[in-house]
Amino acid sequence: xxxxxxxxxxxxxxxxxxxxxxxxxxxxxxxxxxxxxxxxxxxxxxxxxxxxxxxxxxxxxxxxxxxxxxxxxxxxxxxxxxxxxxxxxxxxxxxxxxxxxxxxxxxxxxxxxxxxxxxxxxxxxxxxxxxxxxxxxxxxxxxxxxxxxxxxxxxxxxxxxxxxxxxxxxxxxxxxxxxxxxxxxxxxxxxxxxxxxxxxxxxxxxxxxxxxxxxxxxxxxxxxxxxxxxxxxxxxxxxxxxxxxxxxxxx
Amino acid sequence: xxxxxxxxxxxxxxxxxxxxxxxxxxxxxxxxxxxxxxxxxxxxxxxxxxxxxxxxxxxxxxxxxxxxxxxxxxxxxxxxxxxxxxxxxxxxxxxxxxxxxxxxxxxxxxxxxxxxxxxxxxxxxxxxxxxxxxxxxxxxxxxxxxxxxxxxxxxxxxxxxxxxxxxxxxxxxxxxxxxxxxxxxxxxxxxxxxxxxxxxxxxxxxxxxxxxxxxxxxxxxxxxxxxxxxxxxxxxxxxxxxxx
Numbered sequence: 001x002x003x004x005x006x007x008x009x010x011x012x013x014x015x016x017x018x019x020x021x022x023x024x025x026x027x028x029x030x031x032x033x034x035x036x037x038x039x040x041x042x043x044x045x046x047x048x049x050x051x052x053x054x055x056x057x058x059x060x061x062x063x064x065x066x067x068x069x070x071x072x073x074x075x076x077x078x079x080x081x082x083x084x085x086x087x088x089x090x091x092x093x094x095x096x097x098x099x100x101x102x103x104x105x106x107x108x109x110x111x112x113x114x115x116x117x118x119x120x121x122x123x124x125x126x127x128x129x130x131x132x133x134x135x136x137x138x139x140x141x142x143x144x145x146x147x148x149x150x151x152x153x154x155x156x157x158x159x160x161x162x163x164x165x166x167x168x169x170x171x172x173x174x175x176x177x178x179x180x181x182x183x184x185x186x187x188x189x190x191x192x193x194x195x196x197x198x199x200x201x202x203x204x205x206x207x208x209x210x211x212x213x214x215x216x217x218x219x220x221x222x223x224x225x226x227x228x229x230x231x232x233x234x235x236x237x238x239x240x241x242x243x244x245x246x247x248x249x250x251x
Numbered sequence: 252x253x254x255x256x257x258x259x260x261x262x263x264x265x266x267x268x269x270x271x272x273x274x275x276x277x278x279x280x281x282x283x284x285x286x287x288x289x290x291x292x293x294x295x296x297x298x299x300x301x302x303x304x305x306x307x308x309x310x311x312x313x314x315x316x317x318x319x320x321x322x323x324x325x326x327x328x329x330x331x332x333x334x335x336x337x338x339x340x341x342x343x344x345x346x347x348x349x350x351x352x353x354x355x356x357x358x359x360x361x362x363x364x365x366x367x368x369x370x371x372x373x374x375x376x377x378x379x380x381x382x383x384x385x386x387x388x389x390x391x392x393x394x395x396x397x398x399x400x401x402x403x404x405x406x407x408x409x410x411x412x413x414x415x416x417x418x419x420x421x422x423x424x425x426x427x428x429x430x431x432x433x434x435x436x437x438x439x440x441x442x443x444x445x446x447x448x449x450x451x452x453x454x455x456x457x458x459x460x461x462x463x464x465x466x467x468x469x470x471x472x473x474x475x476x477x478x479x480x481x482x483x484x485x486x487x488x489x490x491x492x493x494x495x
Binding site: 129130131132133134136137138158159160161162163184185186188189190191192193211212213216218219243245247 | 350379380381382383384385386387388390391394395397398408409410411413434435436438439440441442443
């Protein structure tokens with residue numbers, strides 16, 4: 001089995017990770033926004049995500065222009081659309097009704113990364129874990145599509161939660177020692193039962209099947225560690241895609 | 252065949268007799284009053300009591316739950332004291348393998364039996380927002396609930412409702428209460444679901460069944476067909492999360 005070191009969480013406090021940024025139609029965490037925007041090599045809004053960007057960057061909007069805005073444009077406000085069009089942001093109407101704006105935004109980002117030969121480690125998404133419940137579920141669906149589109153991890157952050165879909169057939173090493181980790185973490189077998197083994201958690205799994213109705217890991221946390229040494233990576237193997245989520249410490 | 256009107260519980264004139272569970276999330280005041288007045292049994296899961304306490308300031312004695320359960324790591328001391336003094340049953344349920352919500356439902360099912368209450372639906376306020384793992388835990392609780400009781404367990408927060416549809420049945424969902432929003436959704440949480448529907452704008456049928464994939468497309472946004480009977484008829488092989 002391949003070792004797949006997932007350095008997910010250095011994306012906001014370490015200059016090493018090169019990221020692509022997607023903004024969805026949910027309130028933006030201002031604090032996360034500025035760190036992520038400044039590190040991003042490519043930045044996009046999915047439809048109404050542009051409204052939140054527009055609002056948040058009032059007074060400095062020209063300094064925060066996305067590379068493109070995509071979607072069926074049924075959420076973006078007319079004044080917002082006009083503003084970014086006039087500033088020459090690429091406006092990409094993607095009207096495919098079988099895919100969500102988020103999925104389409106990622107598809108464009110993957111193409112742009114290839115076309116521009118950008119060196120990107122992670123795609124980070126702001127929004128997607130709150131609001132309408134079917135849209136939260138649709139975010140999870142997009143993460144499945146994303147695995148077919150790209151090998152890059154796609155991380156979703158909203159409020160104090162982060163979620164990422166871990167690929168099957170690999171050993172994932174999650175660095176959880178950035179100092180930004182909140183106290184909870186979770187493994188959820190969203191699409192099918194997952195034969196799972198972990199280490200580094202308070203409640204580990206030892207070749208056990210995670211499945212709804214039997215065993216789902218929520219409100220888990222990290223194993224105790226010597227403060228001088230820092231936390232060891234959490235290791236996870238799974239035979240099917242498995243949704244990892246974790247809390248982010250309030251700053 | 253299961254006939255069910257998911258939003259009947261929010262209609263003041265609705266027919267369903269309900270049990271009410273309040274979770275640790277902001278309470279929609281409007282829904283709260285309708286549900287509270289119709290409920291035959293009412294409970295808070297741990298920090299849900301904090302929200303009840305805050306919402307009913309000035310009239311708290313008129314809104315006492317039948318019991319509050321949980322490991323009591325979220326309920327505020329003053330809130331716990333208040334409800335204890337008012338003789339609400341305080342049930343410390345410290346099982347770490349089950350969430351407060353699951354335990355609250357287990358107690359409710361027992362109480363319904365013990366008191367021989369006539370209940371049609373258990374309605375939950377909260378559970379679809381906040382910490383992402385707790386949203387997922389809500390879905391897990393709905394799976395556990397199916398083993399505990401035949402009663403539908405409906406979860407409502409903000410402008411979303413979710414219910415887990417049992418496998419092997421034909422569900423008829425009455426979506427004609429007038430309270431329905433414009434979107435609805437079917438999500439195969441936990442396993443692929445072979446599904447057939449009618450009454451939706453985008454139906455699933457013989458030729459369009461969700462083939463076993465890891466996470467078949469969610470058909471969001473879906474909506475109700477116009478000019479067709481307002482019923483939905485999914486027949487399912489695995490539990491399917493239905494969301495409005």
